[in-house]
Amino acid sequence: MNAPIDYRISEEAGRRYAVVPLEQFTELVEQAGEVEALTLPHEIVSRNLTDEVPLLRCWREYLGMTQADLAARIGVSQAQVAQWERPDAKPRHTTLKKLAAAMGIHVQQLTLDD
Numbered sequence: 001m002n003a004p005i006d007y008r009i010s011e012e013a014g015r016r017y018a019v020v021p022l023e024q025f026t027e028l029v030e031q032a033g034e035v036e037a038l039t040l041p042h043e044i045v046s047r048n049l050t051d052e053v054p055l056l057r058c059w060r061e062y063l064g065m066t067q068a069d070l071a072a073r074i075g076v077s078q079a080q081v082a083q084w085e086r087p088d089a090k091p092r093h094t095t096l097k098k099l100a101a102a103m104g105i106h107v108q109q110l111t112l113d114d
Contacts, residue, residue, distance in 0.1 A: 026106055038106050048112075055110050056099060057085040063103055073102035 005028075007020045020028075029038075044058040060070055060081075067081040084091045084099070091099070093107070100107040 022104055023101065029106075038109055040109055052087065054085050054087055054089065055112065056089075056091075059103055059105060059110065060085075065103070070099070070102055074098045 005020055005024055007018050007024075010017045010019050041062060044055065044062055047053040047058045048055050060067070066078075067085070068078045071078045071081045083089060084095065096110050097107045100110055
C-alpha cells in the first residue's frame with residue numbers, strides 16, 4: 001500500500017481512535033499477515049455449522065440487513081441475493097468481495113475453506 005492512509009481521529013468515552021476506511025484497514029491487515037486473525041461471531045458459526053445456514057445469510061441477518069438492503073448496496077436485485085444465499089450457491093470471489101465490502105466485513109469471513 002503506497003497510497004496515503006485516509007483517516008480521521010475520533011474520541012469516544014475519553015479514548016482516541018484512528019478511523020480508516022474498511023478497504024484500507026483490510027489491506028493493512030493483509031500486509032501485516034493478520035488475515036488469519038479475523039474471527040466470526042459465535043452466533044454466525046453456530047447457525048452455519050448447526051443449522052447449515054449459508055455464511056452470507058448468517059452475516060446479513062446478524063448485521064440486521066434484509067436481502068433488499070444488501071442488494072441495493074451492491075446494485076443487484078433482491079432475487080439475486082436470494083440466489084447467492086442458497087446452500088448450493090457458489091458465488092464468484094469477486095462477488096464475495098463486493099458482498100463483504102457492502103456488509104463491512106472481510107471476504108474471508110464469508111468463506112470457511114480459504
